[in-house]
Amino acid sequence: MGRTDYDMTASYLLSQNFSLSQLVFSETAVRKGIANDPTPEQIVNLTELAMALERVVQLLGFPITIHSAFRSAKLNAAIGGSPRSAHMDGYACDFTCGQFGSPLEVCKAIAGSDIPFDQVIAEGTWVHFSISPALRKETLTAHFDSGKVTYSTGLV
Numbered sequence: 172m173g174r175t176d177y178d179m180t181a182s183y184l185l186s187q188n189f190s191l192s193q194l195v196f197s198e199t200a201v202r203k204g205i206a207n208d209p210t211p212e213q214i215v216n217l218t219e220l221a222m223a224l225e226r227v228v229q230l231l232g233f234p235i236t237i238h239s240a241f242r243s244a245k246l247n248a249a250i251g252g253s254p255r256s257a258h259m260d261g262y263a264c265d266f267t268c269g270q271f272g273s274p275l276e277v278c279k280a281i282a283g284s285d286i287p288f289d290q291v292i293a294e295g296t297w298v299h300f301s302i303s304p305a306l307r308k309e310t311l312t313a314h315f316d317s318g319k320v321t322y323s324t325g326l327v
Contacts, residue, residue, distance in 0.1 A: 185214075185221035188228060194221065194240035194264070199250055207243045209261055216261035217241055223302045224264060226286045231277065233270035238297055240264040257289065263301040265294065274298045275312070278326050282310050293326055 183191040191209075194217050200207040209217060220240065228235055242250070242258040257263035268277050275293040281300065282291055292299035292311040311322045 185218045186225050188234070189221035189224055189237075191217065193237055194261075196237075197239065197242065197246055200243075200246050203246075203249055205243065205246045205249060207241065207246050209241050209243075213241060213261040220262055220264060220302055223286065223288070224266075224300070226284075227281060227300065230280060230284050230286065231268050231271040233268050235266040235268045238265045238267065257301040257303045260303070262289070262303045263299065265297045265299050267297050275326060278310065282308070282326060291326075292322070 185191055185194065191214065195207050195209060197205075197207050199205070217240070224235065239258065240263065241261045242252060242256065244259055247254075247256050247259050252258060267274060271277055271280070274295065274297055277298045278291045278293045281288065281298075287302065287306050287308075288300060289303035289305050289307050290299065290301040290309045290311065292313060294313045295315060309324075310326050311324060312327050314321050314323060
C-alpha cells in the first residue's frame with residue numbers, strides 16, 4: 172500500500188508504533204460529525220511526525236498516549252485552535268507519558284535531547300510536540316488564568 176493509498180478505518184501503520192487512524196482520531200470530530208481526513212501531503216507529514224514520536228518513545232522509555240494530532244481546518248476551528256496550528260499540517264501532536272513523568276518533565280527531556288523539533292510546549296496536562304519544518308527548538312510553558320492562556324518562553 173503506497174503512502175497515498177489508504178483506508179482511514181484500517182490500522183495503516185506510519186511507523187512501528189503509530190497508525191494513521193491513531194493520529195487522525197478525534198472525539199470532538201466524532202461527536203460533532205466533522206470529517207478529519209488528511210490529504211496525501213498531510214499523510215506524508217504525519218509519517219514524519221510518527222517517526223519523530225518513535226524517537227520520543229525511545230527517549231522516554233515508555234509508550235505515550237496521543238490526545239490530538241492531525242486536525243482538519245474545520246475541526247481546528249471547532250476546538251478554538253490557532254489558525255496557524257501545526258496540527259492542521261500533520262506536524263503536531265498533543266500527548267502524555269505518565270509513566271515517565273509530568274508534561275513539564277517530558278518537555279524538559281525532549282528539549283535536552285537531540286530530537287529535532289519546532290516546538291515543545293508544557294500545556295498543563297499534556298505535551299504539545301511539533302516538527303514543523305522551521306525546527307526552531309522553541310520551548311514554551313502555558314499558563315492558565317480565568318479561562319485565558321498565555322505562554323512564557325522556556326520550561327518553567
